Amino acid sequence: MKIKNISVKPICIGDASLLPGDTAEVGDTFADAVGFYISMGLMQEVQEKKTRGKAKAGQEPDSDAPAEAES
Numbered sequence: 001m002k003i004k005n006i007s008v009k010p011i012c013i014g015d016a017s018l019l020p021g022d023t024a025e026v027g028d029t030f031a032d033a034v035g036f037y038i039s040m041g042l043m044q045e046v047q048e049k050k051t052r053g054k055a056k057a058g059q060e061p062d063s064d065a066p067a068e069a070e071s
Contacts, residue, residue, distance in 0.1 A: 001026060003034055007042040018043075 002025050005011050005018035013033055016024035023046055026034065037043035 001028065001031070001034065002046040002048070003037075004044050004046050005042070006044050009042075011037065011042065013037075 002023060003013075003016075003018070004023045005020055008020050010020070011018045013024075013026050013030050016026050018024050034043065034045070038045065
């Protein structure tokens with residue numbers, strides 16, 4: 001699981017040392033410790049952002065860039 005230190009002090013879990021604002025990947029064996037830190041408000045679990053798929057054919061691009069001029 002991916003965690004983030006939201007406290008003002010360093011936190012160590014297993015081999016991961018997290019300074020304030022740092023994120024790290026820790027194994028599921030540390031779930032109890034991570035749960036404790038989350039309940040204390042010192043850490044949060046980071047959820048992965050879902051990426052958007054490729055634009056379907058026929059859709060306009062999201063860009064504000066002008067289309068290429070025809071010759």
